[in-house]
Amino acid sequence: MFLHGGPGYNSYSFRRTMGLSLEATTPVVYMDERGSGASERPLSKDYTLQAMAADVEGLRKALGVGKIIPLGHSFGGAVAATYASTFPSHVDLLILADAATNMPAVMGVWMDALKSTQPAAFASEQSSDAGKALAAVDPKTPAP
C-alpha cells in the first residue's frame, strides 16, 4: 500500500510511474491520505498521524487483507511507521522511501529555515492557522 508524501500531496505521480512497474510483481493499492488528493477533508480537522494510520487500517479491513506492506514515501513514511507501530500484527514488511519519520523534528528544521530565510513572511504568518499549528509543534517530540 503506497502512502504518498506531502503532507497534502497525492498518489497520482507514483501511481502512473513507479507503481506500474510494481504492479507487474505484486498487487498495489494507492491511498490518498485524508485531506489530500481525492480524499475528503475531515470535519474534525484531525490530521494526526494516528488518524491517518487508522485510515490505513480501515482501508486494510475494507480490502479484506490480513497483512499489508506499507510503502511510505517522504511524509508517507511517517504514516507508514505510525501504522506499523500501531498495528504491527497487520504489517508484513515496512518500506520507507526517503521517509520523514520524525515529523516534529522535520517541522522544527523547516521552521528554523523559514525564520532565517524568510523572516518577514514567517512573522506575518504567525497569526494564521498554519502558523499557530507550526508554533505548536515541539521538535523534541519523539518519533513514533
Place this chain on the structure above:
Amino acid sequence: MSTLMDVHRTVGRLDRSVARLEEGQKRLEERQTKLETKVELLAVRVDSLWSWRTKIGCGVIAVSAIWTLYQAAALAASTPVLAEQVRHDVVVDGVRIAYWTSQDIKPHRVPSRRPRLQQL
C-alpha cells in the same frame, strides 16, 4: 543608279547586322565559357566536400541515428503499458478515503451509497 545605291545601303545594313550578331554570339560564347567554368568550380567544390572527413561524419551521424532509434524502440518495448487503475472509496471514521488499485484487485467491501460529504 538609285537602285544600286539602295542595294549598297541594304548590303551595308546586313553587314552591320551580321557584325552585331557575331558580336552577340561571341558574348554568348564568353558567357557560356564563364558558366562552364563556374560549373566546373562548383563540381570541384562539391567533390572536395565529399571528402573522407565528410564520409566519416555522415557515418557517425548515421550510426548515432540508428543507435538512438534502437534505444527508443527498446525503451518503448520495456515501458509497461499504462494499466487500468480503478478508483474506489472507503469511509473510515466518517471520512471518505479515495484509493486506487490495479485492475486485478477487487475490494472486499465497497460502500453501497455515497458517503456523507465532508465540509470543505
